[in-house]
Amino acid sequence: MLEQVLQHLEVLVSHDTRNPPRAITTGGIFEYIRTQLPDFRVEVVDHGAGAVSLLAVRGAPRRIFNVHLDTVPSSPAWTGDPLKLRVTADRAIGLGACDIKGAAAALIAAAQVTQGDAAFLFSSDEEANDPRCIAGFLAREHGFSEAIIAEPTQGQAVLAHRGISAVRMAFTGQAGHASAENALSLSAVHNAMRWGTDALAYVKAQNHLRFGGLTGLRFNIGRVEGGIKANMIAPSAEVRFGFRPLPSQDMDALHAQFRGMANADALAEYEETFRGPSLPSGDVARAEERRLAARDLADGLDLPIGNAVDFWTEASLFSEAGLTALVYGPGDIAQAHTADEWVSLEQLQGYA
Template identity: 30%
Template sequence: MPVDALTLAERLIRFPSVSSQSNADIADFAAELLRGLGCRIERTEYENPPGTVKVNVVGKLGEGTGGLAYFGHLDVVPAESWTGPGGDPFGPVVENGRLYGRGACDMKGSVAAFLAAVAGFDAPLKAPVYIALTADEEVNMRGAEHLAAHSAMFREMVAQETAAIIGEPTRLRVVYAHKGGAGFEVVAHGRAAHSSTDHGINANWAMVPFLVELKRLYERTRTDPKWLNDEFDPPHISLNVTLCDHNPAINITPEKSVCRAMFRPMPGQNPNELLDEVRALAERMGLSFEPLPSASPVYIDPADPFVREALAITQTDRPLTVSYGTDGARLTALKRMLVLGPGDIAQAHTADEWIELEQLEAGVRVYREFIRRFCT
């Protein structure tokens, strides 16, 4: 069954699969396409917190053990401020050697490239090819978390030590590690009143001493070797703080002040140490503390034979690290896993998202060579 990567990428972009919506339609489309390629299909469903149906699809082509697994996600971030050609983020446009559209880079282009590689592969398979397409990567990787917990095919990959590729955009460079994620929410409570009176309690003033101490902790994470790793750029955990008091008017004393923060732990670091320190600080100051959902770092030894083989396939001389996260954070039961896909992360989530056609075509060639080396 012939599949053209560009045509398929355009078709996938036309599905407005923003994470807040159900992805059932694009997942069912992908499942039918996988069936057409000869795959056995596993479809799992769950509901997100608002009750929206989400779908993961896994296809398996061929028999035997080991083989190669590809992981991609079908959801995309919103595109309300789209500035790309055509004016419609879900109306793909090809212009000046680029495919524009929401998800073109992150990561429907990659999914299309891998499916085209499978479709154009005509040698007999001695080991299976798995294609796992998830929901909700853009919102705490819920789809991959559900897949890891409920997919029989995923358990099969783990048991057989299948080599796995997370197809996020890396310009087809081999990525052996990425940072994780952790965070917290600290809340100060006050009492709303007209600011001309003394009847109110301004929650922001209660938050200020906490922020002073949090700033000291932030500075420590930039110098303490415990929180540094020179394999990454930047080499620190990138503690990022946001503040909001939800106050409707400047003449009302804020009754609530919220500090939310995220940091990106690297392999070998224990984020709970930092969370425990912040929790103790908040409680000492009479503030409430809640941890936010976390995500594991991804790491494979850069000297691992799988990494060496990937470097040979991509004709590159050294593997890289990245500071963003992927579905791999929920798939760490897979011990041979790296990140590699067409496109540049700099174009992901932008108001005119695009992928170079050359990268799309190169992705097909590279993925096809992975299939040849690991499945024949």
């Protein structure tokens, strides 16, 4: 079946689904998939801004496979055309081949040589932290109880991963000459830096926490902007940071902790710009119950179970909605988003 998988993958890679700019329509890659699944009931929905989903159902399945078709932008470091699939003795190279068009190609190929019940949800907005497609699907009466979300997991079932939250903080100060005695307290940049120091110390103190093979709290200050010049007290500053909690950690409590570290007189805004729940979702007891249900699903399908992972996936959205969810796909996350991205032929064959 590998030959058929590669034929589909060549076409899927050739369709430009880079996100951004997410110039994706209901035609193109979605029209190709529609034509390859003639015995499925197919519904294509345009959610706006290049977010498109295709739901294909055959029979009356209770389990759905989800694959996102959008990719990250390609970098100048590619040694060939990123939209032209190259196949060597052991790998397929192309933009999205690993993350995660390889899984889409394998599912299409498998569907064409089988006749049983099956359901696929293809989406195009995963890479922008803007899950319109999944939100739209979960808001409807869909009738599914299990979901397998394709991401590069080296052909192992992943039952747990971190949540994710992104935040923008705005600090305000009082402009003035830097020689002023109170410059240390009036500067917006100084207050932002003090907050950063306290936040880093707090995160380091969480290293003892454990959940399903994951340890500690992942945290990153991604951007700091502010001030005018060295001899002026900074009147404003902005900090962009993100954190990835364990499934057992309370997201709102962490936000309260980080917000409380800032000087209240200097903090003008604290805005969460994106949130994705952990997998499995829920409080500690509920999360463990859902993890065990996902393990039973993996065992029932004879899937090898891998370790929990630090990266976030949309499987958590399905879990939050009450479905038993796990992550399973060909490819290694270390190859995702890289120049000359590739997936091994062995894993493509195994996934199909």
